Amino acid sequence: MASHSRALVTGASAGIGRSYAEHLARTGCALVLVARRRDRLDELASQLRDAHGVEVEVLPADLADPAGVATVAERLAAEPAIDLLINNAGYAARGMVAELDPAALADMIQVNVVALAQLSHAAMEAMRALGRGRIVNVSSGTVFAAFAGNAGYGASKNFVMAFTRTMQVEAEGTGVEVQLLIPGVIATDFHAVAGNDLARFPAERVMQADDLVVASLRALEMGEPVCIPSLPDVSTWDAYVEAEAACWANASRDKPASRYHGA
Template identity: 45%
Template sequence: MSDPNIAVVTGASTGMGAVYADRLARRGYDLLLVARNKTRLDAVASKIVESTGRSVEVLAADLADPTDLATLEDRLRTDESVALLVNNAGGTVFGPLAQADPAQLEKLITLNVTSLTRLTTAALAGFTRRGTGTIINLSSALAFNVLPVSAVYSGTKSYVVAFTQALQQELADTGIRVQAVFPGAVRTEFWDGSGIEVTAMPDEWVMSADDAVDAALAGLDAGEPMTLLSLPDIAHWDQFDAARQTLIPNLSRSVPADRYRN
């Protein structure tokens, strides 16, 4: 693979992030792996170097911390070798909003929305200069399947949908690709401390991280802008999106709808 050939993966120390790192290395990318836990990052990096021979750099960073986030932003904005960004880092808190810790919710929003937005913006600065690049944004099935206990998490993942769709339109005539990925329940440490135990879910609801990433990359290879990993028939997404499009001509008019007028 010719330069640029570095894939940056956030949340890369475990779960889908670690699998993305492995799969992208096997596709010929060198890696910059980002997560809070350096010990785990080093272990992932060593395994990938041993199995693929690719160059792997690690950056221990908390992307909810402004200083750490700025360090990665600067790298994305200035490193001409970066070819792909996987915005995989994220977190969740499930539970009734009235009982939630506001500080915990603020950190969740920072990680799932602010950090993803800023990293994407930084990467696009370089991608736009070069006229090429790929961004993969991890959303969630809960962007659509909104639950009583998922108000903030579903809200942050719905943001990723709108953000990605807007970018896809903005970048349609460039060489830059943006994909949104929608995992359902995936068997990872993501659930630890979330308020929902993945072990309580039926096995038929829960996908392995390996299968999830392989499906996501197959969707990327197929040119899908939105990849819903377990949706059996993509026509159902097309119908959903077509229904949304029918609303658009009537969302802004000079008079209210008849049902609101006496």
């Protein structure tokens, strides 16, 4: 398991974030736990201190509120230094585009896109100054699919993927490592909050949060910049990147392709 001295985990009170906190605490990593509800954070912090003897800071913050994002960004810039950021907070507000609640869409974009980008900025700035650190940004397997009712959430997670991959390019030579984590269906309360029934997914498609987190932390050890935990062969991702490169090579030419020279 990757060794870190102090990690900040967003969305830490439940699901994937809680699993990260528990696994990191077992390695002796000090923690800064971020979520909206102080009572849940206090309960988790007490459990982790008692079980593992680690230092745990509790930082209640609502990332749907710019003031909450600013509070977390300030902690990322402060001492003691954070050497691992788990940018996990996020949720799905789903619905057909013609029927979406504009306020719910805006709130989701604030958490999934704006907060993640601003915390990535704060962490990257602080870690680059130190010449070390790691950032894990959590996307979603839905980036690879287009289906009705997922336009807003899917687009927000496509932002995470594109933003994180560019961060990886910019991090080269700085001592900062950036992981893009792309989970599939994970057994957490995320689905109930989004109005879905986890039971409708075949069991072979549903991963436990602990297994996801172990894969992510192992990928950090292995130096894998993109972690798709259930992908059998990383060459599949390589082929995806190669297909992108072929599109990019031909995205800007002086003339349209021959098929557009109509008869």
